[in-house]
Amino acid sequence: MVERIEDLNLPNAVIARLIKEALPDGSNVSKEARAAIAKAASVFAIFITSSSTALAHKQNHRTITAKDILQTLNELDFESFVPSLTQDLEVYRKMVKDKKESKANNKKDASTGDATASSSSAVVVADSEEAA
Amino acid sequence: MVDADNTQLNHKPSADTFLPLSRVRTIMKSSMDTGLITNEVLFLMTKCTELFVQHLAREAYMASCAKQSNDTLKYEHLSQLVNKRKNLEFLLQIVPEKIRVHEFQEMLRLNRSNASDDDDESCTESESDDE
Numbered sequence: 001m002v003e004r005i006e007d008l009n010l011p012n013a014v015i016a017r018l019i020k021e022a023l024p025d026g027s028n029v030s031k032e033a034r035a036a037i038a039k040a041a042s043v044f045a046i047f048i049t050s051s052s053t054a055l056a057h058k059q060n061h062r063t064i065t066a067k068d069i070l071q072t073l074n075e076l077d078f079e080s081f082v083p084s085l086t087q088d089l090e091v092y093r094k095m096v097k098d099k100k101e102s103k104a105n106n107k108k109d110a111s112t113g114d115a116t117a118s119s120s121s122a123v124v125v126a127d128s129e130e131a132a
Numbered sequence: 133m134v135d136a137d138n139t140q141l142n143h144k145p146s147a148d149t150f151l152p153l154s155r156v157r158t159i160m161k162s163s164m165d166t167g168l169i170t171n172e173v174l175f176l177m178t179k180c181t182e183l184f185v186q187h188l189a190r191e192a193y194m195a196s197c198a199k200q201s202n203d204t205l206k207y208e209h210l211s212q213l214v215n216k217r218k219n220l221e222f223l224l225q226i227v228p229e230k231i232r233v234h235e236f237q238e239m240l241r242l243n244r245s246n247a248s249d250d251d252d253e254s255c256t257e258s259e260s261d262d263e
Contacts, residue, residue, distance in 0.1 A: 077219035
């Protein structure tokens with residue numbers, strides 16, 4: 001549950017950065033326009049979430065899946081987002097898979113007392129252990 | 133579609149997000165009966181929201197600023213875009229056209245030229261008088 005309405009706002013600095021990235025160099029954004037975009041983004045997330053939830057329920061699923069979201073975007077006329085998101089999702093899934101594998105490897109290494117466990121995988125494991 | 137090209141342009145697939153996942157999760161939860169949110173769904177929604185922010189900014193800029201060789205994106209450009217695009221209909225109440233209110237008041241004033249002009253500044257009294 002949301003305690004304060006501010007909890008639904010997205011951080012201004014990040015929004016400003018995303019906007020700046022999207023516009024040509026040297027362009028400006030008024031404060032009011034930025035606030036409106038931030039608000040619109042929150043509403044967009046809620047809108048897509050509830051539409052995806054409705055779609056999942058229609059298929060007798062209790063929780064939404066990535067597929068539900070992509071299908072919702074198509075239905076709501078945001079199909080231009082889908083190719084990029086599909087690519088991002090692939091990268092994300094690969095990252096999660098790699099994380100799992102390196103964690104498993106690291107466990108093996110640790111049990112045999114292998115001190116030469118690669119530092120890169122150690123970092124990843126530390127990351128995922130924090131989340132656990 | 134120009135639209136699609138723009139979104140695709142300079143997009144590098146990446147597993148990094150700029151917006152905080154926890155905040156996006158809170159926003160998603162605020163929607164009624166959202167069930168469990170998996171990490172994958174949370175990631176996708178965050179990415180999607182980021183794309184939306186950039187899409188909205190770019191489209192509004194292209195539609196107004198670029199044409200007028202004006203370099204500042206203003207609120208009005210956003211509300212104009214929201215009014216124009218069918219897929220942004222859900223934002224009509226979030227990003228309303230400000231100009232409309234003034235026009236509306238102007239219309240009201242013209243229609244009831246006998247009404248007093250005391251409450252010029254206060255926008256509170258906007259009783260609609262249809263027909």
